[in-house]
Amino acid sequence: MEHVKAMIARLVAHDTVSSKSNLGLIEDVRAYLADHGIESHLVPNEDGAKANLYATIGPNVAGGIILSGHTDVVPVDDQDWSTNPFEVVEKDNRLYGRGTCDMKGFCAIALALVPEMLAANLKRPIHIALSYDEELGCLGAPFMIKEMAAKLPRIDAVIVGEPTDMQVAEMHKGVYASTIHVRGLEAHSSQTHLGVSATRYAAKIINFINDLHDELLANPYPGLPLSPNHSTLNVGKVNGGIADNIVARDCIFTYDYRVLPQEDHASIVGRIDALIGELEAEMKAKHKDCSITQKVVWTPGFAAPEDDEAKSLAMRVAGKNQTIGVPYGTEAGQFQNDGGFSTIVCGPGSIDQAHKPDEFIELSQVELGTQFVRDLIIHQSK
Ligand SMILES: [Zn+2]
Known part of the structure; x- marks a missing residue:
């Protein structure tokens, strides 16, 4: 256990908040693996400031x-931590620190057991895959997954070690996150006929999104291990106008669409985009500089098929005869869709502690996670 704990502390000590580079951690891992005679493959991002390994x-x-x-973690700004978030503190059978639970704990277990993997005389390989920018909408992993799918021999199973309390998670929703910028035309508020109000057009779109949410409400899928068991739409942020007496030039808002894996997001998104197209045309007819632009991040949902190799393997090794669904997004849908890999989500720690101040992982979870990977090593040695 001590070497696992030491590896967790080593990974947590690298401040890999998503807005920063993760190369310090990646180079550290690369050096560690090289010490054990293992070659790492890096898949960097466009400007080379981050990399998958x-x-x-x-x-x-x-x-x-x-x-x-x-490898990335969520920010600690404006969070009230009792300890330094980038220094692991052991207290009350827990390890405190940013990322202990989400999800450097699992990464560290895999890395700390590399000597055991090497000693085990593996018949089939264990691959370790570490991504960047997961917390920004799973932006980094697809580049690595593409390369792994092209270069590696057939893969039997992908274990995404996000915190599930070592339960086997076979389902989560997809996340379609859009930021919409409505650009109108400023005027004095007494001269509305001279302006094009960005807040007015934004409100039309927001109303439409809220009505669509109520349509989704009426379409539940009973029996799914997801709560709620329907897709959801939420306008989380609205920012528009600068003064009471000015017709607003700009309004920027976001909506977040959590999509059941059983549903195709294209139909709802298509209806929103159609309205946006109509409204933009109407605005442009009033003034050519008006516009409505969108920035979208799409992270696909995930559902393991009925007879799935990764699912049955994880259930056997974790000793579970039931699966769960999880309320958050992961890279599992990307491994499944982009890589064509049989995939499951199973890892130590509870999502209840993720993203919060004083994030921790129970040592009992670290032990279960370690046992899980040890059993996978035995599985690969037979
Ligand atoms: Zn995570």
């Missing part, structure tokens, strides 16, 4: 298992 332990043959985790 994957590495193969054991023979590079078909039947591998990918242990997947993200």
Whole structure:
């Protein structure tokens, strides 16, 4: 256990908040793996400030298992921490620190067990895959997944080690996150006929989104292990206008669409986009400089098929005869869709502690997670 705890502390000590580079951590991991004779493959982002890393332990043959985790963590700004978030503190059978639970704990377990993997005489490989920018909408992993799918022999299972309390999670919603910028035309508020109000047009779109949400409410899928068991739409942020007596030039708002994996997001998004198109045309007819622009991040949902190899493997190894759904998004849908890999979500720690001040992982969860990876090593050695 001590070497696992030491590895958690080592990873947490790298401040890899998503807005910063993760290269310090990646280079540290690369050096650690090189010390054990393992070559790392880096898949950097466009400007080279961040990178994914994957590495193969054991023979590079078909039947591998990918242990997947993200290296970035959420910010600690404006959070009231009792300890330094980037220094692991052990207290009351817990390890405190940013990322202990989400999800450097799992990454560290995989890395700390590399010597055991090497000693185990693996018949089939274990691949470790570490991504960047997961917390920004799973932006980094797809580049690595594409390369792994192209270069690695057949993969049997991907374990995404997000915190599930070591339960086997076979389902989560997709997340379609859009930021919409309505650009109108300023005028004195007594001269509304000379302006084009951005807040007025934004409000039309927001009303439409809220009505669509009520339509989704009426379409639940009973029996799904997800709460709520329907898709949702939420306008989370609105920012528009600068003064009482000015027709607003700009209004920027966001909406977040959580999509059941059983549903296609294109139909709802298509209806919103159609309205946006109509309203933009109407605005432009009043003044050519008016516009409505969108920035979208789409993270696909995830549902394991009925007879799924990763699911049955994880259930066997974790000793579970039931699966759960989780309320958050992960890279699992990307491994499944982009890579064509059989994928499951299962990892130590509770999502209740993620993203919060004084984030921690129970040592009992670290032990269960370690046992889980040890059992996967045995599985790959037979
Ligand atoms: Zn996470």
